[in-house]
Amino acid sequence: MKIPKTKKINKCRLCSNKKLDRIHNFGNHYVSNFVTKLNIKKGVKAPLNLVYCNHCKLLQLEHSAPQEIMYKKFYWYRSGVTNTMKIALKDIFLKVKKMSVLKKNDTILDIGANDGTLLKYFKDDGVEFLSMGVVVNLCQILVGINPSIS
Secondary structure, three states: OOOOOOEEOOOOOOOOOOOEEEEEEEEEEEOOOOOOHHHHHHOOEEEEEEEEEOOOOOEEEOEEOOHHHHOOOOOOOOOOOOHHHHHHHHHHHHHHHHHOOOOOOOEEEEEOOOOOHHHHHHHHOOOEEEEEOOOHHHHHHHHHHOOOOO
16 A cells, blocks of 8 residues: 655635645654554655744644544544543543533534544433544444434
8 A cells, every 4th residue: 555645735724825834844644543662663754844824823834644544444542541631531521511612502513523532421411412423433432423414
């Protein structure tokens, strides 16, 4: 299989402004693809540069890495496995609830919802939600939380 390359953006991801200011170059880093320790140096490297759009004020990465090298079909990390992460996600839920920003018939959207740990808190509180997962094995878990997710 040929490994896809990263792509440099030539305009703002949000407003399409072509003038982007380079904020910092962190050099080339391995793209997260959860390889074994033996294969760690065989991974794909990509530039990690921050750019800023003066028009819409979005701070963004200058390069996009293809999903094929970021997330395989199986993604092993689950946020609901560790108490530290569960406590942190519950804290987000409690802060949102305390802010009273949710009204009747509002819907929560969690992009990259992982195993749905954060969404479970909202579900238990009676709030509707949608999620967008990126890997097959975790999407199956999300469907278990909310059968309307496909």
